[in-house]
Amino acid sequence: MLHRILPVGPLQCNCSIIGDEQTREAMVIDPGDQIEDILRILQEEKLQLKQIVVTHAHIDHVGGAMKLKAATGAPILMNQADYALLKMLDMQAAWVGMKPPGAVQVDEGIADGSVLQIGNVAGNVIHTPGHTEGSICLHFPQEKKLIAGDTLFAGSIGRTDLPGGSLEKILRSLHTRVLALPDDIQVTPGHGPQTTIGEERETNPFLQE
Ligand SMILES: [Zn+2]
Numbered sequence: 139m140l141h142r143i144l145p146v147g148p149l150q151c152n153c154s155i156i157g158d159e160q161t162r163e164a165m166v167i168d169p170g171d172q173i174e175d176i177l178r179i180l181q182e183e184k185l186q187l188k189q190i191v192v193t194h195a196h197i198d199h200v201g202g203a204m205k206l207k208a209a210t211g212a213p214i215l216m217n218q219a220d221y222a223l224l225k226m227l228d229m230q231a232a233w234v235g236m237k238p239p240g241a242v243q244v245d246e247g248i249a250d251g252s253v254l255q256i257g258n259v260a261g262n263v264i265h266t267p268g269h270t271e272g273s274i275c276l277h278f279p280q281e282k283k284l285i286a287g288d289t290l291f292a293g294s295i296g297r298t299d300l301p302g303g304s305l306e307k308i309l310r311s312l313h314t315r316v317l318a319l320p321d322d323i324q325v326t327p328g329h330g331p332q333t334t335i336g337e338e339r340e341t342n343p344f345l346q347e
Contacts (some may be wrong), residue, residue, distance in 0.1 A: 214242065292338070
């Protein structure tokens, strides 16, 4: 599996470009901004985009989704519980001082247990409410990788003080779902450096009992 990580936009959201090396099919996760750069990587790697996956409906993760869809024809996939947040993109833009990206239309809802397939690469959707109600993580068991969105960071966890956030829910998601994964899973958080489940289990101050 090919995995390129590109921090995009003023908040440096980690956009993941994931491809199957054999079929050259690809998915892009969290195209918040810098769509030209994402398109250039797809072209460089000779990848055909099949899916645009959004871990949650915050503007820094979803802001460029419609532009990427217009350029490639790939459908946008997101959990339904974040549809309400998606209707508030103009307000979110004002909060962070970004230009409103316009309306985003989701093509397909993804839920806990959904399997996203590109070529021979399969990612399992784990619904992890807390940062937002519709937050998801994407687990690639064969590759031992987790795309964590803003649920888990190296040494920290996602904020829960924005609309739809819940500290109780994010802690439950982390303890019952994310920490249920093996220690050797490599984690790509929504912002900042890479980590592993084992590292966070041992040292993340928010995950200690
Ligand atoms: Zn967020």
